[in-house]
Amino acid sequence: MILGTTPLEENAFRVLKALDEWGTELDAPAQELQMASGLSAESLNEVIALLEEMQCVQVFRELSVSELRFVTARLTPHGRLVFQQTEAERSSTTLAGPVAVPIVTGTLDGDTISEVTRRNIQDSLSLDGVRWWGRLDEAEFLARVFDLNSLSSFDPRFKDVSGDIWQHRVNNADWGNDWVFTDSRFNLLRGPDETLLRFLCETLHPVVRPDAAEVASLLTLYNRNLEPDGWNIAEGMRLSGRPVYVARRKSALGIERELSEQLAAQVDTSYVSNQVTRLHTAIESGDYDLAIGTAKELIETICKTILKERRVPMDPMWDLPRLGKEAARILPLAPSTVDTQGEGIEALRILINSLTTSIEKIGQLRSLYGTGHGKEADASSLHRRHAQFIAATAAAVGIFLFQTHKESG
Secondary structure, three states: OOOOOOHHHHHHHHHHHHHHHHOOOOOOOHHHHHHHHOOOHHHHHHHHHHHHHOOHHHHHHHOOHHHHHHHHHOOOOOOOOOOOOOHHHHHHOOEOOOOOOOOEEOOOOOOOOOHHHHHHHHHHHHHOOOOOOOOOOHHHHHOOOEOHHHOOOOOOOOOOHHHHHHHHHHHOOOOOOOHHHHOOOOOOOOOOHHHHHHHHHHHOOOOOOOOHHHHHHHHHHHHHHHHHHOEEEEEEEEEOOEEEEEEEEHHHOOHHHHHHHHHHHHHOOHHHHHHHHHHHHHHHOOOHHHHHHHHHHHHHHHHHHHHHHOOOOOOOOOOHHHHHHHHHHHOOOOOOOOOOOOHHHHHHHHHHHHHHHHHHHHHHHHHHHOOOOOOOOOOOOOOHHHHHHHHHHHHHHHHHHHHHHHHOO
């Protein structure tokens, strides 16, 4: 049983895993989904209704099978859980269960976001007049984060918290906009970090807040306050071309993450952003074969992008080493503003020439240890540090090539 889930959500997990393993789609015939998931027709109908309610249908129809693997990996008992709660946390606040996009990543072995930070965020939202619920109504927004049916009403006339929200925010309008922060049922001021972080990420979701300028302003506000406590909110994936944000503990950020995110920001396309997210998630979930394969695909994408933008004809049969050599050949990799004689420029030239060797070796490592080719049943994998090193190398090479391409016109 996945911690913090209901039997219905557990069945939803089984359907999502089936979609991943069978390579099928959520709108596939019911008989095919039944066969893949092993659920009864009644259970399957309940699952589809749940996924539609959680707005997962559109998300999962847009993900490839490989991208879906990263999402479902976060729901397995063997990898990192999307929301792994202790009994005490579940008694203090009730989350709605797994969602299509992982919201919190990094080690969750203790809460680190202070009440000072939480109140600063509350005060900033209040002073700026931010409608944290965006274009939804408040109950609709909170239902994306919490199981409202399980939160009791303070008023005997109502069965759950939804009645209180209607009474005091719609009917009487006698609660201030920041009421949610002081309501003990949601526990945003003193509850688990992941509860607050999921709440904040949802305020940035494109379904909730379509205005990109508002999202950028809120993101800056959140990260300014969260940074001292070691957290950062950043783009995790794209939904219909719009960013969906996740929270990451900064101590979990390796150099490969910093470099790859820098590369994604430079290239600024949803395709590269999704590649980088895929790379991060593979490393975090322990799928190092997949991380190595994605690192190879990332540098391949950069080389192809450079060649295309410079109108260099490409042969579809070119492999990664050839793409790397062609990209390096057309770019002015050596600086033109230093003396072309002497040991310094020669050392730099040797280092630059090693870029194509690095690209070639990444391709070889992907063939030996990455995804993309079937291996023997007893094949061994590289370790986390190797996957991080390969990912960091691919990102660093990509940054240097792409920066040179842009700066040299």
